[in-house]
Amino acid sequence: xxxxxxxxxxxxxxxxxxxxxxxxxxxxxxxxxxxxxxxxxxxxxxxxxxxxxxxxxxxxxxxxxxxxxxxxxxxxxxxxxxxxxxxxxxxxxxxxxxxxxxxxxxxxxxxx
Amino acid sequence: xxxxxxxxxxxxxxxxxxxxxxxxxxxxxxxxxxxxxxxxxxxxxxxxxxxxxxxxxxxxxxxxxxxxxxxxxxxxxxxxxxxxxxxxxxxxxxxxxxxxxxxxxxxxxxxxxxxxxx
Numbered sequence: 001x002x003x004x005x006x007x008x009x010x011x012x013x014x015x016x017x018x019x020x021x022x023x024x025x026x027x028x029x030x031x032x033x034x035x036x037x038x039x040x041x042x043x044x045x046x047x048x049x050x051x052x053x054x055x056x057x058x059x060x061x062x063x064x065x066x067x068x069x070x071x072x073x074x075x076x077x078x079x080x081x082x083x084x085x086x087x088x089x090x091x092x093x094x095x096x097x098x099x100x101x102x103x104x105x106x107x108x109x110x111x112x
Numbered sequence: 113x114x115x116x117x118x119x120x121x122x123x124x125x126x127x128x129x130x131x132x133x134x135x136x137x138x139x140x141x142x143x144x145x146x147x148x149x150x151x152x153x154x155x156x157x158x159x160x161x162x163x164x165x166x167x168x169x170x171x172x173x174x175x176x177x178x179x180x181x182x183x184x185x186x187x188x189x190x191x192x193x194x195x196x197x198x199x200x201x202x203x204x205x206x207x208x209x210x211x212x213x214x215x216x217x218x219x220x221x222x223x224x225x226x227x228x229x230x
Contacts, residue, residue, distance in 0.1 A: 033217060043157070043203060045217040056217055091157060093218075098164075100147055101218060103157035 002026045006092050006104035013082055014112055021077045021107045023092030032075045033093040033101060034067065036060065043091065049075065079109075087111045115139065116204050116221035123226050125194045132179070133189040133224045135204030144208050146187040147218065148178065151201040160202075163187060191226075199228045 005024040013019045025032050034046040047057040047067055054067065064080045075094075079086055089108050093101040117136045125131035137146065148160040163171045163178045171178040179188040191198055202225075205218040 035218075042222045043205075043218075043220040045219070048217050058217075089155060093157075098145070100159045100162050102159060103149070105154075105156040108155070 004092055004094055004102050004104035006090075006107050008107060009105065010108045010110070012110045012112060015084055016081050019079050019082055019109065021079075021090050021092075021109070023075045023077070023104055024073050025075055025092065025094030026102060027073070029094035029096045029102075031055075031095050031097075031101075032069070034077045035091040035093065035103075037089045037091065037106075039088070046077070046090075082109075082111045084111050114221075115219045116206055118204055118221035118224050120224045121222075123224055125191075125198075125226065125228055127196060127228055127230050128193055130190060130192045131194055131226065133191070133202050133204075133226065135187045135189065135221060137185050137187060137204075137206050139185075139206065139208055141208040144206055145216075146178070146180070147205040147207070148176070148187075148189045149203045149205060149220075150198075151203060151223070153200070157203075161189070194228045196228050196230060199226060201225050 007022045032049040035043050037043045045058050047061045048055045066078045068076050087110050089106045091106045092104045095101040115138050144165045146163045150158045150160055161171050161173045161176045161178050163180045170180050175192045177190045201223045203223045204221045207216040207218055209216050
């Protein structure tokens with residue numbers, strides 16, 4: 001069964017550094033998402049992406065965040081100047097229209 | 113106000129018994145979708161079951177069924193014949209504007225930690 005792939009599985013970064021989280025959505029899916037889960041808390045929506053542009057973003061997704069689809073397969077989340085509170089599990093998800101979103105296994109981001 | 117409420121932070125169930133995980137939701141949108149995801153201790157999010165607001169019948173997927181009571185705005189997950197591997201966090205989520213072709217972000221509840229006892 002096709003799946004959403006995320007790399008790396010764990011990223012450790014110094015505060016203030018830039019980090020890029022990578023995702024390969026399921027190949028025939030058109031809608032892409034990033035979610036965040038701070039340890040022990042609920043999953044929070046960050047941003048959705050369709051047709052090469054952001055379709056919706058939450059208040060969490062401020063100017064330090066950006067997303068890109070640099071080629072036909074990858075979907076990236078960039079955090080420009082990381083803060084301690086950015087430490088979380090970041091999930092990429094994709095779907096096609098009304099179908100359920102399928103999640104990747106997540107990237108655990110640790111900011112030191 | 114919370115859009116998705118899961119009132120049970122933790123639940124225990126004996127192996128082979130059935131268990132119901134509660135979820136209530138709040139929306140004024142007539143078109144919405146309700147989802148349940150499982151998150152094992154390894155961290156991944158696994159889709160379990162989906163119910164559309166206009167679906168006439170309750171959704172079922174193997175041992176999972178969704179007890180959808182629209183008037184009460186509840187969408188409880190029922191797991192039959194619990195297995196040790198069912199021990200995990202379970203999240204209820206909603207997507208508003210769930211008409212065809214709409215993607216829509218998911219709004220999650222805080223989750224219920226299910227522990228299956230041998």
